[in-house]
Amino acid sequence: xxxxxELKWALLIASLAMLAMAFCMIAFVxxxxxxxxxxxxxxxxxxxxxxxxxxxxCAELRGNRATQDRAGFA
Amino acid sequence: xxxSHFAYIVNNPISSIAVFVTVLPLTLTIVRKAFFxxxxxxxxxxxxxxxxxDLAMLHFASHRTxxxxxxxxxxxxxxxxxxxxxxxxxxxxxxxxFLIASIIGLFFFCAWDVVxxxxxxxxxxxxxxxxxxxxxxxxxxxxxxxxxFYEIIKSLQIPNLLTFPFFWVCSGLLLYYSSxxxxxxxxxxxxxxxxxxxxGITEVIPSIFEIICALLFxxxxxxxxxxxxxxx
Numbered sequence: 001x002x003x004x005x006e007l008k009w010a011l012l013i014a015s016l017a018m019l020a021m022a023f024c025m026i027a028f029v030x031x032x033x034x035x036x037x038x039x040x041x042x043x044x045x046x047x048x049x050x051x052x053x054x055x056x057x058c059a060e061l062r063g064n065r066a067t068q069d070r071a072g073f074a
Numbered sequence: 075x076x077x078s079h080f081a082y083i084v085n086n087p088i089s090s091i092a093v094f095v096t097v098l099p100l101t102l103t104i105v106r107k108a109f110f111x112x113x114x115x116x117x118x119x120x121x122x123x124x125x126x127x128d129l130a131m132l133h134f135a136s137h138r139t140x141x142x143x144x145x146x147x148x149x150x151x152x153x154x155x156x157x158x159x160x161x162x163x164x165x166x167x168x169x170x171x172f173l174i175a176s177i178i179g180l181f182f183f184c185a186w187d188v189v190x191x192x193x194x195x196x197x198x199x200x201x202x203x204x205x206x207x208x209x210x211x212x213x214x215x216x217x218x219x220x221x222x223f224y225e226i227i228k229s230l231q232i233p234n235l236l237t238f239p240f241f242w243v244c245s246g247l248l249l250y251y252s253s254x255x256x257x258x259x260x261x262x263x264x265x266x267x268x269x270x271x272x273x274g275i276t277e278v279i280p281s282i283f284e285i286i287c288a289l290l291f292x293x294x295x296x297x298x299x300x301x302x303x304x305x306x
Contacts, residue, residue, distance in 0.1 A: 004271060007260070011276045014256040019283070022252035026245045029223045030235050037233060 082136035092284040093128040096121055099291040108298045113159040113240060117291070120155035123148075142201045142265065146188050149204065150181040153211045156247065160218045163240065165229070169221060176214050183207060191262060203265050208258035212251040219248045242294025246287035253283035 083090040100121045102108070109115040127148050134141035154177045164170050187204040189195065222244060226232055235241045257273070257280055264271045 008272075008274050008276055011256055011260060011273065012279075015253055015276065015279050018252040018255055019249065022248045025220070025223070026248065029227065029241075033227055033230075033232070033235055036227065036230060040230065 078136040079132065082132065086135075088278050088285075089281045090132065092281045092288075093125075093132055095285050095288040096125045096128065099288055099295055100125065102292050102295040106295055106298050107300050108239070108295045110300055111239075111298065112162040114243075114295065114298065116155050116159045117243060120152060121291075123151060123155065140199050140201050140267075142203055143198065146184070146201075146204050146207075149207050149211055150177075150184045153177060153180050153214065156215060157218060159240075159243070160222055163222055163225070165225065173218065180207070180211060180214065183210060200267065203262045205259060205262045208261070209255060212255040212258060215247060215251045216255070219244045219251075237297050239294040239298040242290050242297065246290030246294070249290070250280070250283045250287040254280045 100118070103114065103118045103121065109118045127144050131141040131144050134144075157173055157177055161170055161173055164173065184204065184207040187207040191202050191205045192200075194200065226235075226241070232238045232241070257276060260271075260273065264273050264277070
């Protein structure tokens with residue numbers, strides 16, 4: 001009788017522990033997925049910003065070259 | 075005519091709710107036309123099979139007839155239908171092969187387990203629950219769900235998991251099989267005619283999570299939109 005009672009408690013605890021792990025796993029997947037998306041967005045924003053600056057720099061360089069050409073420095 | 079059924083439902087409310095709650099995701103599947111998606115179509119087949127088997131089990135239980143045979147036969151069928159959903163979700167060929175091998179393997183393992191767990195197969199009155207198959211099914215399902223979670227994290231194709239139907243389906247299944255995995259082997263000893271083992275509240279846990287699982291299926295199917303079918 002005693003062992004049956006112990007088995008019942010052991011089963012209950014093991015099942016609840018397994019369920020807690022399942023809940024943690026679902027929460028982890030949701031959190032990690034969200035975080036990775038935010039990181040990807042940040043990287044994408046940085047790349048866009050970098051490309052924009054690079055384009056502006058190139059345009060400025062071309063502008064300077066054109067000014068120099070007109071002034072006869074080429 | 076239904077007196078014995080009502081008496082059984084009143085005496086076992088939680089396990090009876092677990093039977094009838096299946097109607098909710100089934101109705102939602104039809105209303106939202108979720109069977110356009112291949113995986114959700116298999117889920118629909120699973121829900122139909124589950125409802126039929128559960129109703130048959132409820133009928134036999136209310137007439138004090140052994141219904142364990144339905145439980146044993148449902149194990150490979152349910153795994154084939156639920157595991158089959160992942161076939162359309164996995165991108166890697168090796169995982170698909172493993173899935174098909176596991177479905178075929180579980181079918182033969184379950185057949186062996188039925189023979190192993192019952193000394194006299196012809197005696198339907200003393201038919202007993204399989205000893206290992208339900209646990210093996212649980213382990214395999216949890217493995218498939220974790221592999222799928224790994225794949226969705228790795229691929230980064232779903233911006234918001236909370237509006238993705240299959241994530242809700244996987245969450246429901248993960249909770250259900252997690253609640254069952256330790257209890258399943260003990261059921262073999264508990265569900266007998268001369269039952270000397272009373273599991274108490276532990277026995278109700280899988281039924282509670284069966285209800286939660288059906289509710290999570292319903293949330294997932296509710297988020298399904300036929301317009302976004304191609305994107306999913």
